[in-house]
Each structure stands twice: as structure tokens, then as C-alpha cells.
Amino acid sequence: MKVIIIGAGIGGASAGIALKRLGHEVVIYDQMTENKPVGAALSLWSNGVKVLNWLGLADEVAALGGRMDDMAYLDGHTGETLCRFSLAPVTEQTGQRPYIVARADLQTLLMQRFGMDDIRLGARLVGLIANGAIVTATFADGSTDTADLLIGADGGRSFARDYVTGVAEGGPKIERTYAGYTNFNGLIPIDEAIGPANQWTTYVAEGKRCSVMPVAGGRFYFFIDIPQPAGVPYDRAEGTQPLEAAFAGWAPGVRVLLDTIDPEASLNRVEIWDVDPFHTWVRGRVAILGDAAHNTSPDIGQGACSALEDTFALAITLATNTISVEDSLLRYQRIRSHRAADLVLRARKRCQETHAFDPEATQAWYDRLRTEDGSGIIRGIVGNIVESPINLGGGVLGPEGVDLR
């Protein structure tokens, strides 16, 4: 079967690898002219890593991943440790170590494994038409291509999503919702004055957070959240100025982090948006996947992992059902849309709690961190993973009698 995928992000590229491995002829189109991912790194939790293992990339992903053994929360003002604990139970319970990977490295790995010869860059999808079992895609330069199946992995502002929900015929336009904060992120050399080299260290206060996670190559991935309205102007030439203003007088570790950031080398700023869960992901022989279907705020680090779960579910349904492509896609939608919605809502809840939209709730969370022995946080992390379709391969081994959700 000929498959067109729109979008060479983590969702599209991983789906491309899976569908090629099933023997399909796959071509990926992307509007970008070069591989330049937004965002410096990603936490790949056990569910995401397992899908990559299933795609035959276990060794490569392990080589890209930083060694994250422990986790700690610190008071942002004083630097006092609120809690510190081992993340080993996540690996023991799920069967797979999570990894933090540089986004560009993962993206390059996926695109190369898929095959650069079958990726067409600089191709923006502007039209979709179905005629019986044939789907025709039209691109901004006027060119067209046809396929038996089209996967829209075209991100949070998806064009394919509008086709699937039938916007042109009066169907719902799925809009994104502002999550209420801006995220700065990048890569820096590891400096243990910020936190130990093998630890996910997070400084919290005032609904803001400064976090570092270890990535391969002696680097920290840093991400820093500032609650603020959407649309606050920012010019790249400002560099870290907004961070200096937001974190003046914070703990010495935060000072070192801000001093270590090289805006020329690695500093991204992104407003965080998500979409309300919706359950129409398929129309005929067109399906959406990844952020196009479930744009998730990064508060539980599950957006890309969820896209990888889509890839797994899509490939399994296409490989095992034989009624029709349309039927397989509806099964994919049924397996995925409620699970993905759960993660979107979990991320939203976490976003509310951490960013002081309700200051009392955030203060209560800070207070709880002081008494946290790790078990509550581990339960939350594993709870995000326990329902993953990839867990067919052994599942989650939780402590006896404990409901991991």
C-alpha cells in the first residue's frame, strides 16, 4: 500500500519507520526546509522508549539518553532540598529506563532510519481530497501526490485535522488553548553547582520552575517556566533578560544556571498551548497522529511519548485487521483517543498545580514536597505509563495492592 505522511516530526518519522517495516511504500512530506526542531530536548518516559525499542532503535536511543538516576526538588529562593529520591522504581516497575535525549539527535536518528531519500522537505500541504480509496494531497507549489492512506502528523496547528473533522463542511474547528506560561529551554554543559550530573533537579517558587535533566555528551537540558499571559513580546536579541528579571535573587544554583546559558548556542522560548481532547481522528483513509490529534502541554513530559504510542497502535491495527484500511483506522482511533485525552488532562492538571494559577494549591504542593519520600511522585510518573498500549510486552509491575493510577 502507498502511504503519505505529512510531517517529519517524532510522530511522522516514527510512523514512517513502522509502516515501512510492515512493507508499505511510504513517503513523508514536511514544510520545513531543514531539520531544525523547536525545543532542545525531550524526556522519553518508559512508554516512549519502549516504542522506539520496538522500532529497532534500542541501542541508539540508549546511547543518546542521559543517565538520570535521581530526582530532587529544591526551594527556588534558598536552594534548600525539599525532597530527593531514586528514580530506579520507575525502571523496575515499567521494565524500561527513561531517557532524556537532545531533540535534534532523536529527530536525526528517526529521519535517517526512515530514509532521507523518501522525505520531501519544503512541501507544505494545502489541500486534501478523497476519491473512493484514493487520497490526493496538494502542496503549496501546486504539486500533488496520491496514496491509499494519508497520515496527518502535522503538529499542533494541523491542516489534516481540519480535513478529518470536516471544517469545510461545517464540522468543528479544533482550537488550541493557552496553558498560561512561557517555557525557555536549551542545552548547557553540566555544572554540578546547579545539580548532580545524574539527577533531575528542579528549583520551585512563586509558580515558576527551573529544571535541569542530564542528556548524553555531558550536557544538561534546562527548562524554565514563567507564568504570564500569551503574546508577551520577545526578541531573540533579548537573550536571557526575561529570565534575569523573573529569577532575580533566586538560589545560587539558579544563578549558575542563568550564567551558563549561552543564548547564541542554545536558547528557545515557546508559549505553551494544548488542545481540548476530541475523538474524531479519522476520516475515510486519512488519520491524524501526534500533536495533530492530542497537542499536550509538556507538564508530564508525555506529548512525544503519546505520539510514539500512536505509531505503535496504528501499526498494530494495520498489521492485524483485514476488513479494510478504513476499518483499521477506526480501530486505531478507538484504541488511542481516550488514552491520549487522559494524558492531555493529566498534563493540564499538573500545569495548574505547578504554576500557581491557584496560589493555595501550589503552596500545598510545595508543602507536600517537603514530606515527599518519592513514592507519590513515582506513582504519578508510572501512572502516566500504566495504560500505554505498548505495555502488552510485560506491563507494569506495581507494588502489591497499590493502584498506580
Ligand SMILES: Cc1cc2nc3c(=O)[nH]c(=O)nc-3n(C[C@H](O)[C@H](O)[C@H](O)COP(=O)(O)OP(=O)(O)OC[C@H]3O[C@@H](n4cnc5c(N)ncnc54)[C@H](O)[C@@H]3O)c2cc1C
Ligand atoms: C517546551 C516543550 C517541551 C516538551 N517536552 C516534552 C517531553 O519532555 N517529553 C515528551 O514526550 N514530549 C514533550 N513535548 C511535546 C513534544 O514536543 C510533541 O508532542 C512532539 O514533538 C509532537 O510531535 P509531532 O511529530 O506530532 O509534531 P511536530 O513535532 O510538531 O511535527 C509536525 C511536523 O509537521 C510539519 N507540518 C506542519 N504543518 C504542515 C503542512 N501543512 N505541510 C507539511 N508539513 C507540515 C512541521 O513542519 C513539523 O515538522 C514538549 C513540547 C514542548 C513545546
